Amino acid sequence: MRDVADHAGVSVRTVSNVVNDFVYVSEEMRQKVQASLDELGYQMDYVARGLRSGRTGMIALVVPQLAEPYFAELSQAVIRAAARRGLAVLIETTNNDPALEQRIMKGALATVADGVLLSAGAATTEDEPEVPLVLLGEHAATRHGDHIGIDNVLAARTVTRHLLEQGYRRIAPLGVSDTSTAVPRLQGFHDELAAWGIRPVQRLALATTDWSPRGGYDVVNKLLASGKPGLPTAIFAFNDSLALGALRALRQHGIDVPAQIAVAGIDNLEQSAFVDPPLTSLAPDLDDIAETALTALELQMDGTTDRTAYRRKDTAFHLHVRESTTAGNAQ
Amino acid sequence: MRDVADHAGVSVRTVSNVVNDFVYVSEEMRQKVQASLDELGYQMDYVARGLRSGRTGMIALVVPQLAEPYFAELSQAVIRAAARRGLAVLIETTNNDPALEQRIMKGALATVADGVLLSAGAATTEDEPEVPLVLLGEHAATRHGDHIGIDNVLAARTVTRHLLEQGYRRIAPLGVSDTSTAVPRLQGFHDELAAWGIRPVQRLALATTDWSPRGGYDVVNKLLASGKPGLPTAIFAFNDSLALGALRALRQHGIDVPAQIAVAGIDNLEQSAFVDPPLTSLAPDLDDIAETALTALELQMDGTTDRTAYRRKDTAFHLHVRESTTAGNAQ
DNA sequence: GGGTCTCTATGCATCGATGCAAGAAGCCGT
DNA sequence: ACGGCTTCTTGCATCGATGCATAGAGACCC
Numbered sequence: 001m002r003d004v005a006d007h008a009g010v011s012v013r014t015v016s017n018v019v020n021d022f023v024y025v026s027e028e029m030r031q032k033v034q035a036s037l038d039e040l041g042y043q044m045d046y047v048a049r050g051l052r053s054g055r056t057g058m059i060a061l062v063v064p065q066l067a068e069p070y071f072a073e074l075s076q077a078v079i080r081a082a083a084r085r086g087l088a089v090l091i092e093t094t095n096n097d098p099a100l101e102q103r104i105m106k107g108a109l110a111t112v113a114d115g116v117l118l119s120a121g122a123a124t125t126e127d128e129p130e131v132p133l134v135l136l137g138e139h140a141a142t143r144h145g146d147h148i149g150i151d152n153v154l155a156a157r158t159v160t161r162h163l164l165e166q167g168y169r170r171i172a173p174l175g176v177s178d179t180s181t182a183v184p185r186l187q188g189f190h191d192e193l194a195a196w197g198i199r200p201v202q203r204l205a206l207a208t209t210d211w212s213p214r215g216g217y218d219v220v221n222k223l224l225a226s227g228k229p230g231l232p233t234a235i236f237a238f239n240d241s242l243a244l245g246a247l248r249a250l251r252q253h254g255i256d257v258p259a260q261i262a263v264a265g266i267d268n269l270e271q272s273a274f275v276d277p278p279l280t281s282l283a284p285d286l287d288d289i290a291e292t293a294l295t296a297l298e299l300q301m302d303g304t305t306d307r308t309a310y311r312r313k314d315t316a317f318h319l320h321v322r323e324s325t326t327a328g329n330a331q
Numbered sequence: 332m333r334d335v336a337d338h339a340g341v342s343v344r345t346v347s348n349v350v351n352d353f354v355y356v357s358e359e360m361r362q363k364v365q366a367s368l369d370e371l372g373y374q375m376d377y378v379a380r381g382l383r384s385g386r387t388g389m390i391a392l393v394v395p396q397l398a399e400p401y402f403a404e405l406s407q408a409v410i411r412a413a414a415r416r417g418l419a420v421l422i423e424t425t426n427n428d429p430a431l432e433q434r435i436m437k438g439a440l441a442t443v444a445d446g447v448l449l450s451a452g453a454a455t456t457e458d459e460p461e462v463p464l465v466l467l468g469e470h471a472a473t474r475h476g477d478h479i480g481i482d483n484v485l486a487a488r489t490v491t492r493h494l495l496e497q498g499y500r501r502i503a504p505l506g507v508s509d510t511s512t513a514v515p516r517l518q519g520f521h522d523e524l525a526a527w528g529i530r531p532v533q534r535l536a537l538a539t540t541d542w543s544p545r546g547g548y549d550v551v552n553k554l555l556a557s558g559k560p561g562l563p564t565a566i567f568a569f570n571d572s573l574a575l576g577a578l579r580a581l582r583q584h585g586i587d588v589p590a591q592i593a594v595a596g597i598d599n600l601e602q603s604a605f606v607d608p609p610l611t612s613l614a615p616d617l618d619d620i621a622e623t624a625l626t627a628l629e630l631q632m633d634g635t636t637d638r639t640a641y642r643r644k645d646t647a648f649h650l651h652v653r654e655s656t657t658a659g660n661a662q
Numbered sequence: 663g664g665g666t667c668t669c670t671a672t673g674c675a676t677c678g679a680t681g682c683a684a685g686a687a688g689c690c691g692t
Numbered sequence: 693a694c695g696g697c698t699t700c701t702t703g704c705a706t707c708g709a710t711g712c713a714t715a716g717a718g719a720c721c722c
Binding site: 044048051056058066067069071072073075076088090110111112212244247248270271273275278 | 374375376377378379381382387389396397398399400402403404406407410411419420421422423424438439441442443543544545548575576578579582583601602604605606607609
Binding site: 026 | 670
């Protein structure tokens with residue numbers, strides 16, 4: 001900036017004024033400085049500005065695994081929403097390491113990011129976060145700040161209701177575990193069963209903490225290989241990755257989906273519409289999540305809302321019914 | 332840092348010395364300062380350090396679309412490799428916007444990132460980049476700096492050879508277009524055919540620039556719906572997303588894979604092993620790409636290599652043969 | 663003419679860290 | 693006792709931008 005100032009024969013401050021569209025700059029001056037800016041190819045040093053202003057123009061997005069399609073699609077939505085606000089996105093992955101999550105909640109990213117979006121974590125903390133922080137998904141562990149996500153109980157009820165309406169009665173929940181996302185989904189599943197006067201069959205519960213295709217495949221494969229009688233007539237996978245693995249296991253055992261066993265999931269991955277048969281899935285509105293989260297984050301950043309209070313916002317979702325749960329001989 | 336200095340009754344500079352493990356600090360002093368650091372919960376301001384040192388500790392990763400599984404998996408690998416070096420990763424998406432890519436090559440991220448990894452772009456430029464810059468994948472357009480990726484001609488030959496060895500002769504390339512990645516893959520396909528004395532059948536080429544499941548689905552669906560005779564006996568999809576869409580279209584038309592038509596792809600997405608039938612796919616070694624790219628980037632950052640010369644490094648890949656190309660009645 | 667007001671351009675201090683170089687303290691050899 | 697050396701600590705300037713305050717130039721009013 002000093003170079004530009006020298007070149008244009010004005011003060012550094014004036015160059016800054018031009019760059020920032022300060023009101024009191026004469027047209028003549030603006031053009032002269034602009035010419036120098038262009039000629040020298042000036043690029044703002046955002047680090048220096050960040051030091052002075054206390055803002056970096058960056059937000060951090062923290063997810064367990066970027067390679068999981070759900071988080072990839074979510075990240076994409078966040079990047080889009082951030083771009084609309086002129087913010088760049090720094091992505092960190094935690095691999096579900098609670099210690100790392102805790103450090104981040106405590107403010108480890110405070111100096112590089114103006115705010116943090118933390119997704120689906122395991123860490124618990126009672127401390128007030130030291131950065132503007134918005135939690136995505138379920139975080140049973142803390143009651144501070146903004147929590148954005150779908151109502152998982154309601155979402156699970158919606159999927160379950162669909163299966164029940166299709167006539168399926170022996171439904172196996174897939175992905176049962178004690179993680180913060182699994183618990184409310186199982187809850188919703190049970191709630192809906194109860195509403196229909198159906199008692200959950202403990203033996204049908206398919207437990208795994210590995211919510212990947214491999215996890216779904218392994219669990220369902222074991223179930224089928226066991227040769228035990230009393231197979232479910234439908235599988236409600238707690239996410240689509242599990243469902244895709246389950247589908248593979250079912251096909252491998254020659255089981256027709258949905259004629260013999262129906263499958264439904266949650267996330268509505270891009271992939272899910274292109275497997276065979278196309279997967280019925282509940283789609284969280286990722287753009288809604290991203291937009292809502294960034295709005296909440298900005299309110300924290302400019303001090304409108306505080307970080308102590310607990311605010312929960314549920315975002316929209318939509319059930320995509322596809323062939324994996326229709327055209328079957330349900331019972 | 333000033334607060335810590337006051338609290339410990341020492342100078343700011345000494346605190347800095349302790350934080351940076353400067354050699355000439357007495358043990359006594361180190362402990363006293365460390366106590367104050369801990370007590371006050373000091374966190375380094377990386378922005379300020381960045382201003383002084385000219386390094387931000389961040390690299391930018393630029394990809395067209397994060398939601399595409401390949402780029403998600405690549406990003407994951409880059410984040411891991413960067414973490415090993417103590418670098419954070421800022422992710423930008425371009426949606427293949429050439430103007431944006433060009434701005435990035437010119438150094439738009441120079442002040443926020445110490446270096447840039449730019450993946451699979453369309454932009455052409457002859458200017459020397461103004462940031463340490465490593466290009467990932469094919470970038471026909473520029474001859475500056477480091478280019479890291481698999482040898483796409485060889486990769487395509489490898490897949491094609493596998494199909495030929497399995498006995499397939501009427502192979503349809505899927506994803507034909509004039510993008511920088513498609514061209515060498517088609518080249519390799521033709522090269523291998525030629526080596527076997529087979530002339531490519533123009534009519535079999537399945538052209539699309541949309542390398543997503545939808546793109547693959549649409550093209551193959553149109554082919555099958557056309558009712559034209561002379562279907563291929565195998566499809567070589569230029570990436571797995573295309574292949575997955577193709578699989579869906581084939582199944583929908585009641586075509587058995589691989590008995591009637593075999594399918595192979597490139598990328599080896601996590602998903603690809605869990606579709607039905609599991610997809611034969613050529614796996615680029617993403618960790619190798621990320622590691623090689625970051626090594627090259629660091630050499631540029633510390634000035635060991637310059638940004639003018641052209642350096643191309645091919646990374647490892649491995650063909651995963653699965654059922655989508657085996658156990659068929661090839662011809 | 664003098665005072666007030668608006669518009670424009672500038673100087674200086676500052677954000678939080680580190681490079682540099684000098685100062686202080688202790689030790690050794692002669 | 694004194695210079696020379698090593699070890700340890702510190703003050704000051706600096707990175708590149710912006711906040712604040714103010715000075716100068718006109719314009720306008722009484």
